Amino acid sequence: MISQENSSGTPSVEAAPPKRPTRAQPVTLRQVAEAAGVSTATVSLIVNKKKDARISAATRNRVRDAIRDLGYRPNAMAQTLVSGSSRFIGLVADAIATTPFAGQIIHGAQDEAWKHGYALLIANTEGNSELETDAISMMLEYKVRGILYSTWFHRATDIPAPLREADFVLVNCFSTEPGTRAVVPDEVQGGRSATEVLLKHGHRRIAFINATIPAPAKDGRLEGYREALEAAGIDFDPSLVLEAYPDQEGGYGATEELLKRDVTAVYCYNDRMAMGLYDGLREHGLSIPEDIAVVGFDNQEVIAAHLRPPLSTVSLPHYELGAAGVRMLLGLEDAPETAAKIYCPTVERTSVQALAPA
């Protein structure tokens, strides 16, 4: 505020024009040394947490006070050179941060990392292999504690060459190279659980609409369906397994074929497929769950809980995958010889009801 006298002699006040906020000048190590009355070498020893009997407790406190009062920010790169490793864990992902599906992997990894004093630095590559190489290289150059390498859907992956220079764990993907540490969802158990939701409500003629596109989930979820039927003493009938593209249009398009099968229940490869099937069944005048019970898979946010009726489904444990990846990286969890499998919990809503007695 600028104070000026106006023509009548009374001070008037003019507001100074608003300024763009300026960036503060960083405090230097020398300024801390001067404030504490010690040498820069002494400050450096204290900042780098070196034990030195010649530095008294009083001196240490004086230096720490100066650091705090001045707002000194140590040069972390120098510290890392000293300690050998930074406080980062890297996460390199193809499209987890950008596709609306597996973001909870990041959430779980970040929470677990934070518990152990690390923060996650994420590079989202969209499958650009040059960017991927560059991101991994930069994480190595900045001495990350380790790298999680992750894909937005469960699949096999090659191991990029620069990744081999790091401690790394594959998250939501796996390698055929023996001994590679990895965590993936337990697709077979998930397929079993989805089928069991229907079995426990008394359904016995249960269709499964599988995905057309090859994936570990495609094989695993089918295997789980078959295991659950077998455990319930029901013969596997291949004509009850259909295939459709794993989205709403695929599910909608499968309706006609499904209705020829005369089933009382259907398990869909994923929630998006179930959403499309809902539309198809409705167009045929059928009600869920009264006429047909429906189970999905994924527990996809903004879909499963919001269908009408809300969809019973099996959750992909993205959060737990991220957390387990960090624990494995930090050696807090053993890594089995093949990928560790994470349990997929069931979420029961209202798209399934007991089969009415015949």
Added chain:
Amino acid sequence: MISQENSSGTPSVEAAPPKRPTRAQPVTLRQVAEAAGVSTATVSLIVNKKKDARISAATRNRVRDAIRDLGYRPNAMAQTLVSGSSRFIGLVADAIATTPFAGQIIHGAQDEAWKHGYALLIANTEGNSELETDAISMMLEYKVRGILYSTWFHRATDIPAPLREADFVLVNCFSTEPGTRAVVPDEVQGGRSATEVLLKHGHRRIAFINATIPAPAKDGRLEGYREALEAAGIDFDPSLVLEAYPDQEGGYGATEELLKRDVTAVYCYNDRMAMGLYDGLREHGLSIPEDIAVVGFDNQEVIAAHLRPPLSTVSLPHYELGAAGVRMLLGLEDAPETAAKIYCPTVERTSVQALAPA
């Protein structure tokens, strides 16, 4: 593979047990110097791209060959100490990477950064202010070129104290402090565009289901609706503005009230609301777009394009927000005094048709 003679004297081969892949030992600067026949000081000057007339082109080439052949990875932290800034741009976000909505902000920021030789390092904080402070601090300590600070939905934000030490731009959020650089969606223009889709198809009695929760989007989209009506010579009728929670359940619950209004078209605050309204209208035996035209907002992945019929909507330009944020940070784009507003494009699908002549 271990070759041994068996009892009959014929060599037999046993496979060695599979080994866990080992991490390669990093190549040192000294090894490069030895391979190239120069001093470590010379290698250091070349790695740090220092001009020095005493180093011949032949020597430079020999050193570069040695670097390439040995796979030497320079210590980027030492380089950063020399150059003053790293090749990172930081992105600090509350929940962009983890919620299935605004991930394209990351995609746009990453692509734009990459064009200019930077990679994005993302910290996803979930609103944890301690993690946020720590992430910003670490990015500063590692000398990022600058920081994008972003929120998963458009809102006002405080500026965290450590952020002020960096070059920063707010993305999808804004500050009331004058001169703070920010990019946000143009909500008013978006609201206008949504209403114009209906107007151009001949609709004049148009309802707007706004959100109950306060947000720049709530005020902006209503203002746009009003502006579009006024430009078309239609009096604003406040009874045609309803409010509901901005998700499927809110849209579904608003159906009864909407149907009392005798309109031919409805513009919903967002696609999730429209999805619920679809269910409500269907339960009343109404067809979209034949009985009522529906427009949404967001162009939310996995929803808008997959409703039946596919939903006409206005896109939130998340990708462009991220890209513009990077350009503004790098000084490639001027920052206006208030937040820069990014255009929201219309996506016309099949939930709107011309009003049948009376």
